[in-house]
Amino acid sequence: MTVSTTNTDDQLRDSPDLLVHRYKWLQRRERADLFAILDAGTIAHVGFVRPDGKPMVIPMAYARDGEFLLMHGSSGSGLTRSAVAGVELVATISIFDGLVYAQSLFDSTVNYRCAMVFGRAVPVTEREREDCIRVISERLMPGRWTEVRPPTKRELAATYVLRMPLDMSSVKVREGQPTEDARSGIWTGYLPFESVVGEPVPQLGVDIVPAQSITMAADVWKQRLRRPTSAE
Amino acid sequence: MTVSTTNTDDQLRDSPDLLVHRYKWLQRRERADLFAILDAGTIAHVGFVRPDGKPMVIPMAYARDGEFLLMHGSSGSGLTRSAVAGVELVATISIFDGLVYAQSLFDSTVNYRCAMVFGRAVPVTEREREDCIRVISERLMPGRWTEVRPPTKRELAATYVLRMPLDMSSVKVREGQPTEDARSGIWTGYLPFESVVGEPVPQLGVDIVPAQSITMAADVWKQRLRRPTSAE
Numbered sequence: 265m266t267v268s269t270t271n272t273d274d275q276l277r278d279s280p281d282l283l284v285h286r287y288k289w290l291q292r293r294e295r296a297d298l299f300a301i302l303d304a305g306t307i308a309h310v311g312f313v314r315p316d317g318k319p320m321v322i323p324m325a326y327a328r329d330g331e332f333l334l335m336h337g338s339s340g341s342g343l344t345r346s347a348v349a350g351v352e353l354v355a356t357i358s359i360f361d362g363l364v365y366a367q368s369l370f371d372s373t374v375n376y377r378c379a380m381v382f383g384r385a386v387p388v389t390e391r392e393r394e395d396c397i398r399v400i401s402e403r404l405m406p407g408r409w410t411e412v413r414p415p416t417k418r419e420l421a422a423t424y425v426l427r428m429p430l431d432m433s434s435v436k437v438r439e440g441q442p443t444e445d446a447r448s449g450i451w452t453g454y455l456p457f458e459s460v461v462g463e464p465v466p467q468l469g470v471d472i473v474p475a476q477s478i479t480m481a482a483d484v485w486k487q488r489l490r491r492p493t494s495a496e
Numbered sequence: 497m498t499v500s501t502t503n504t505d506d507q508l509r510d511s512p513d514l515l516v517h518r519y520k521w522l523q524r525r526e527r528a529d530l531f532a533i534l535d536a537g538t539i540a541h542v543g544f545v546r547p548d549g550k551p552m553v554i555p556m557a558y559a560r561d562g563e564f565l566l567m568h569g570s571s572g573s574g575l576t577r578s579a580v581a582g583v584e585l586v587a588t589i590s591i592f593d594g595l596v597y598a599q600s601l602f603d604s605t606v607n608y609r610c611a612m613v614f615g616r617a618v619p620v621t622e623r624e625r626e627d628c629i630r631v632i633s634e635r636l637m638p639g640r641w642t643e644v645r646p647p648t649k650r651e652l653a654a655t656y657v658l659r660m661p662l663d664m665s666s667v668k669v670r671e672g673q674p675t676e677d678a679r680s681g682i683w684t685g686y687l688p689f690e691s692v693v694g695e696p697v698p699q700l701g702v703d704i705v706p707a708q709s710i711t712m713a714a715d716v717w718k719q720r721l722r723r724p725t726s727a728e
Contacts, residue, residue: 306592306606306689307590307592307608309541309543309553309588309590310553311541311543311551311552311553312551313545313549313550313551317545318545318584318586318614319543319544319545319551319552319584319585319586320543320586321541321542321543321553321586321587321588321612322588323588323590323608323610325606352550352551353551354550354551354552354553355553356541356553356554356555358539358541358555360538360539360691362693362694363636363637363713365637365640365707365709365710367644367645368644368645368647368651369629369633369637369640369641369644369647370647370648370651370654370655372633372637372640374538374557374636376539376555378555380553382550397601401601401604404595404606405595405597405601405604408597408601408604409601412599412600412601412682413599413600415600415601415602416602419600419602422602423602441697441699441700442699445699445701446698446699446700446701446702446703448703449703449704450644450702450704450707451698451702451704451705451706451707451710452698452699452702453696453697453698453699453702453706453710454696454697455693455694455696455697455710455713455714455717456693456694456695456697457538457691457692457693457694457717457721458691458692458694459592459689459690459691459692460689460690460691460692461594461687461688461689462594462687462688462689462690463688464685464686464687465673465685465686465687465688466678466683466684466685467673467674467677467678467684467685468673468678469677469678470678470682470683470684470685471678471680471681472681472682472683473683474683474685475597475682475683477597478597478683478685478687481595481687482687485687485689489689
């Protein structure tokens with residue numbers, strides 16, 4: 265592992281910049297909630313300001329590495345060039361959990377889990393790159409690293425990884441039922457949405473059963489994607 | 497409907513600003529691909545530059561209204577205040593479709609559908625607001641509008657909707673199998689991820705069966721969330 269720092273504080277940092285203003289009671293302060301969202305999410309939507317001053321949001325694969333977020337994207341992007349200078353970023357990871365049917369449309373809403381990580385991301389050094397790619401690989405495709413050939417020098421050179429500290433993070437979660445009590449004669453409740461993993465689809469010409477890592481990935485992701493059971 | 501414009505051109509606008517540079521063969525030029533992603537997506541990740549120059553990315557509920565995107569968010573947000581002045585935005589809608597296992601980790605990738613809409617969003621006028629909210633409501637919770645009481649004046653005043661033209665949009669899609677042909681003895685293929693709608697969960701005290709709109713929403717969303725069958 266490239267990162268040995270472990271923050272033992274179980275609360276997220278308290279900063280005016282991280283305050284949720286709208287529906288502020290939905291803000292979560294537990295570090296565990298941040299980690300759970302990062303572990304269950306699949307895509308980070310990474311925002312930055314382009315050199316021309318316009319906003320950009322690109323979807324990126326990511327992994328949590330201790331107290332850091334590692335992000336791995338297409339290297340031709342403007343983000344890479346900006347990131348060398350330590351670009352200011354925000355990585356937003358959202359999970360849509362369903363539709364909440366209240367007595368009125370105004371009070372109807374959606375259930376979601378959202379984590380925002382603010383700060384500067386810097387490209388990891390060449391020396392660290394392979395380790396970081398392994399961390400991302402193990403998170404996305406657990407077990408595959410040891411099944412296939414290691415990356416070549418050329419492949420490593422063509423890849424980039426950004427690292428961003430998690431210490432400026434804000435978490436907002438809405439779950440469960442409408443806020444008001446039920447009223448006779450009107451159906452209120454929620455319609456849950458969930459991500460599921462399907463059956464592996466082999467490429468044409470594959471002559472063996474799914475590798476151990478595929479079965480493992482399916483199991484691990486099924487666990488991760490499961491909506492946390494809300495207290496109702 | 498608030499919008500009567502219909503663009504009959506079936507191709508997306510061709511502009512150097514909209515060119516995909518990395519894996520450029522994954523870019524899609526059909527308007528139908530843009531519409532399909534917007535219809536299947538659940539959250540728009542909306543990026544803008546805050547007054548202090550820092551990037552922000554917030555998750556928003558949205559709907560497509562003809563050639564426009566309508567976005568509906570928490571009104572206390574900085575975005576609303578900025579948007580009055582016609583803030584430059586990018587709305588990125590991504591769908592994660594699964595993990596692609598190639599012969600090497602370097603060639604392994606993810607399947608996804610991504611639409612980026614660039615431009616300025618402006619708040620809809622007070623007169624248009626109810627219509628726009630209905631469009632968003634019908635998209636998220638089809639049929640519910642007529643089942644519940646209409647929004648009050650006060651509720652409408654407390655709500656805001658941004659409208660953004662779709663004419664500066666870029667679409668990128670990766671689907672199906674790894675690029676290289678299969679090789680004997682190594683499992684290659686993909687592990688599909690999919691969003692599914694669960695069973696409606698009534699609130700405690702609800703004394704009737706799910707309303708017609710709930711069943712309809714479940715059906716409509718099941719259709720929308722289904723991964724398009726790729727040509728393999």
